[in-house]
Amino acid sequence: MSRRVDLLIVGAGPAGMSAAVVAKRHGLDVLVVDEQPSPGGQIWRNIETVAATARADLLGKAYAEGAAVVRQFRASGVDYEPGTQVWYVEAGARAFLRRGGSASSVAADRVLLATGAQERPVPFPGWTLPGVMTVGAAQIVLKSSGQVPDKPVWIAGSGPLPLLYAVQLLQAGGQIAGFLDTTPPGRAVAAMVALPAALFGAPGDLLKGLGWIIRLRRQVPCVRHVAEIEAIGEHGLESIRYVTTDGRAATVPADLLLVHEGLVPTIHPTLALGCRHVWNSEQDSFAPELDGWGETSERHVFVAGDGAGIGGARAACLRGELAALRITASTGRLSEVAAEAFAKPIRSRLADALSPRAFLDRYYRPRPAVFVPPDHTIACRCEEVRVATIREQVSASRPGPNQVKAFTRAGMGPCQGRQCGYTVAHVLAAAEGRAVPDLGLYRVRPPLKPVTLGELAALDMMDSVP
Amino acid sequence: MSGKAIDTLVIGGGLHGLSAALHLARAGRRVTILEKSWVGRHASGASAAGVRTLNRDPAEIPISLEAMEMWHGIAGLVGDSCGFHAHGQLNIAEHAHHLPKLESRLARMREAGYEHEELIDRAELLTLVPAISPHCVGALIARRDGAADPHRTLLAFRRSAEAAGVTIHEGVGVDAIEQAGDDWRLRTPAGDFIAPTVVNAAGAWAGKIAAMLGDDIPLGLKASMMIVTERIAPLLKPVISIVGRPLSFKQSEQGTLVIGGGLQGRADIEAQKSFVDFQELAKGARAATDLFPSVSALRIVRTWAGMEATTKDHLPVICASPNAKGAFHAFGFSGHGFQLVPVVGAIMADLVIRGSTERSIKGFGAKRLMQQRAAA
Numbered sequence: 001m002s003r004r005v006d007l008l009i010v011g012a013g014p015a016g017m018s019a020a021v022v023a024k025r026h027g028l029d030v031l032v033v034d035e036q037p038s039p040g041g042q043i044w045r046n047i048e049t050v051a052a053t054a055r056a057d058l059l060g061k062a063y064a065e066g067a068a069v070v071r072q073f074r075a076s077g078v079d080y081e082p083g084t085q086v087w088y089v090e091a092g093a094r095a096f097l098r099r100g101g102s103a104s105s106v107a108a109d110r111v112l113l114a115t116g117a118q119e120r121p122v123p124f125p126g127w128t129l130p131g132v133m134t135v136g137a138a139q140i141v142l143k144s145s146g147q148v149p150d151k152p153v154w155i156a157g158s159g160p161l162p163l164l165y166a167v168q169l170l171q172a173g174g175q176i177a178g179f180l181d182t183t184p185p186g187r188a189v190a191a192m193v194a195l196p197a198a199l200f201g202a203p204g205d206l207l208k209g210l211g212w213i214i215r216l217r218r219q220v221p222c223v224r225h226v227a228e229i230e231a232i233g234e235h236g237l238e239s240i241r242y243v244t245t246d247g248r249a250a251t252v253p254a255d256l257l258l259v260h261e262g263l264v265p266t267i268h269p270t271l272a273l274g275c276r277h278v279w280n281s282e283q284d285s286f287a288p289e290l291d292g293w294g295e296t297s298e299r300h301v302f303v304a305g306d307g308a309g310i311g312g313a314r315a316a317c318l319r320g321e322l323a324a325l326r327i328t329a330s331t332g333r334l335s336e337v338a339a340e341a342f343a344k345p346i347r348s349r350l351a352d353a354l355s356p357r358a359f360l361d362r363y364y365r366p367r368p369a370v371f372v373p374p375d376h377t378i379a380c381r382c383e384e385v386r387v388a389t390i391r392e393q394v395s396a397s398r399p400g401p402n403q404v405k406a407f408t409r410a411g412m413g414p415c416q417g418r419q420c421g422y423t424v425a426h427v428l429a430a431a432e433g434r435a436v437p438d439l440g441l442y443r444v445r446p447p448l449k450p451v452t453l454g455e456l457a458a459l460d461m462m463d464s465v466p
Numbered sequence: 467m468s469g470k471a472i473d474t475l476v477i478g479g480g481l482h483g484l485s486a487a488l489h490l491a492r493a494g495r496r497v498t499i500l501e502k503s504w505v506g507r508h509a510s511g512a513s514a515a516g517v518r519t520l521n522r523d524p525a526e527i528p529i530s531l532e533a534m535e536m537w538h539g540i541a542g543l544v545g546d547s548c549g550f551h552a553h554g555q556l557n558i559a560e561h562a563h564h565l566p567k568l569e570s571r572l573a574r575m576r577e578a579g580y581e582h583e584e585l586i587d588r589a590e591l592l593t594l595v596p597a598i599s600p601h602c603v604g605a606l607i608a609r610r611d612g613a614a615d616p617h618r619t620l621l622a623f624r625r626s627a628e629a630a631g632v633t634i635h636e637g638v639g640v641d642a643i644e645q646a647g648d649d650w651r652l653r654t655p656a657g658d659f660i661a662p663t664v665v666n667a668a669g670a671w672a673g674k675i676a677a678m679l680g681d682d683i684p685l686g687l688k689a690s691m692m693i694v695t696e697r698i699a700p701l702l703k704p705v706i707s708i709v710g711r712p713l714s715f716k717q718s719e720q721g722t723l724v725i726g727g728g729l730q731g732r733a734d735i736e737a738q739k740s741f742v743d744f745q746e747l748a749k750g751a752r753a754a755t756d757l758f759p760s761v762s763a764l765r766i767v768r769t770w771a772g773m774e775a776t777t778k779d780h781l782p783v784i785c786a787s788p789n790a791k792g793a794f795h796a797f798g799f800s801g802h803g804f805q806l807v808p809v810v811g812a813i814m815a816d817l818v819i820r821g822s823t824e825r826s827i828k829g830f831g832a833k834r835l836m837q838q839r840a841a842a
Binding site: 105397400414447 | 617634694737743745761762767770
């Protein structure tokens with residue numbers, strides 16, 4: 001049945017939970033919906049179950065910090081619906097939900113999208129073979145069930161997450177066959193200019209990362225400056241071939257390859273809402289255009305957390321609080337002056353929390369092949385369209401992603417172009433001598449999550465909405 | 467603009483603009499298309515691509531029947547099948563009380579001498595469409611009807627037009643139109659284009675172009691919504707619609723179900739954006755699952771709304787401009803223009819080159835709409 005709330009928050013991760021607590025404290029009628037069975041988001045997944053067990057220790061201190069946020073969230077008294085997918089948000093605003101196989105809609109005066117990030121798709125030859133998965137997916141398994149792969153795994157990639165996962169995996173008794181570090185040479189120099197800010201603002205973060213690296217190099221065979229990777233196998237992964245920037249090549253047997261090249265904001269919901277987006281050149285990704293509170297170009301639609309730009313859990317909590325203050329003020333339950341007074345210390349903490357970003361973004365900027373993979377690589381895994389096919393579409397009329405989609409079917413599958421959107425844009429940009437921000441991404445054609453015909457049909461049988 | 471002189475400027479790179487340009491170029495005219503975004507950006511690329519004579523307004527039937535002959539030989543026109551398959555279109559009567567409507571339609575068709583529509587009973591319906599819910603009682607059928615692939619059709623018309631010498635400028639919208647002696651001067655961000663004749667095939671923006679030419683033609687805006695599901699094994703071949711309910715239902719060559727039926731989303735013509743209204747679209751999903759209960763569990767992969775101009779009587783505007791000498795209109799197809807594409811291009815060539823056509827376009831004059839406004 002249709003309902004109405006003051007504020008709908010999509011996502012119960014750090015940003016969504018923090019925002020909910022603040023908005024509820026100021027008297028708003030808040031509904032939080034989330035896909036997971038319990039609060040925490042990706043970073044603090046399953047934390048209520050794990051917090052009291054030994055697994056919490058092996059997942060580390062940052063993970064345990066989430067327990068306090070979840071406790072506050074639970075105690076706040078907001079309406080919280082786990083196991084619920086939001087498959088569309090309409091301007092106005094109305095959200096369409098799906099829970100336990102039935103669809104419903106909720107009207108909300110204000111919407112906060114705290115939908116986080118997705119792993120940057122990493123297309124390379126063989127990436128769709130069974131036995132190749134992302135580090136993030138493997139970490140989900142570790143967090144939710146404590147399972148570790150029974151055979152030694154290969155990890156290939158760049159960024160804090162592969163390091164963290166590798167340390168967690170070792171801690172949990174897993175084995176690592178090798179770590180293929182794809183961070184290109186010279187990055188330390190490139191990132192050096194941003195180092196003082198990182199050390200000054202959040203010294204603990206960098207020390208922690210350094211600790212992971214030292215531990216890994218001691219315990220695991222590490223290959224640095226890996227430039228090319230190919231997964232090889234008939235029906236599943238059998239071996240990995242890699243080449244380093246200085247030409248060292250090897251083919252090694254492998255059962256499981258985990259890859260990761262950083263995170264990008266989840267922008268499908270804001271694209272569907274028609275919000276303006278901007279290109280973040282530091283993070284090689286699009287993000288919604290936001291004001292200092294997290295409001296998008298669409299009135300009363302807010303974004304907080306990694307969906308606003310990758311910033312990590314601590315920044316996400318603070319961005320959530322800021323958005324909630326602005327939202328509360330816009331309802332008249334808090335004066336503008338009071339909201340600004342509350343916001344001031346939060347903004348200063350946010351600056352500290354974001355201080356390592358410039359360093360990390362520059363140090364771990366993905367190598368060029370992540371953006372424009374070799375021709376025989378599958379770009380769109382749903383419709384199995386190769387990079388070469390995308391490139392063949394380039395002509396004098398300089399087609400953009402939407403035209404290429406119409407003619408190749410790339411991006412027409414169930415993932416809605418989440419996997420191939422950036423690849424298609426980069427391949428076209430390189431071939432046409434244009435910039436990715438000028439080409440843009442596919443238009444988003446809802447639903448955001450696959451809803452069935454039967455579920456949609458059931459909406460027609462409900463009371464019509466006021 | 468420098469270079470060779472242009473005989474005809476076509477405004478709009480949708481299927482109707484491409485078809486008009488193709489026919490004109492094959493008749494020896496030097497044609498340039500000005501398209502403000504890219505070829506097939508709006509209605510043509512968002513079309514369900516139904517190729518239907520069934521249940522057409524009597525005024526459209528003569529040209530629709532000719533278009534159907536052209537579709538059956540479409541490769542001869544544009545060098546590709548356009549993914550066209552003639553598996554028929556059916557208008558289903560779910561209940562006995564829907565049958566009289568189909569029977570009276572058939573009687574009117576027979577009276578007018580048309581044989582392309584027939585009534586079939588439940589037994590034949592179940593033979594033709596075994597997956598349909600057995601509660602349906604009969605259907606009106608046009609056996610030579612079918613459906614095509616909109617993207618293949620666009621590509622085929624574009625390639626044929628270009629092969630015939632048509633120049634296509636994408637990303638070039640028309641800002642203003644001025645008279646320059648006996649010529650028209652079209653002002654665009656890419657410079658001025660000059661030609662003695664202009665074809666207005668600007669779809670949802672055609673009213674604006676008509677106004678620039680001096681014709682005030684009131685038009686509505688449609689944003690017809692479509693659903694595409696995940697792929698499934700072959701379920702049905704004909705295209706299905708139902709009496710009294712919003713549904714058009716078919717399976718594409720790729721195996722996806724394509725569900726439309728004219729349910730309206732929201733259009734923002736200035737921003738060139740359209741939005742889906744799911745509460746409204748639920749009616750289409752419900753009609754689909756009522757007729758084909760087995761599809762309930764299928765996942766919807768995407769939905770969209772395509773923007774198009776609509777007229778008060780849902781008939782197109784196909785005529786010489788009442789006020790602007792050398793200007794011609796082809797727009798306002800009101801959600802059912804896809805099938806007419808090959809023939810309307812030929813009509814535009816008739817009008818531009820000879821100033822008249824033997825084809826029946828009596829009901830499509832712009833004046834009928836302009837007079838209504840004057841009377842209001």
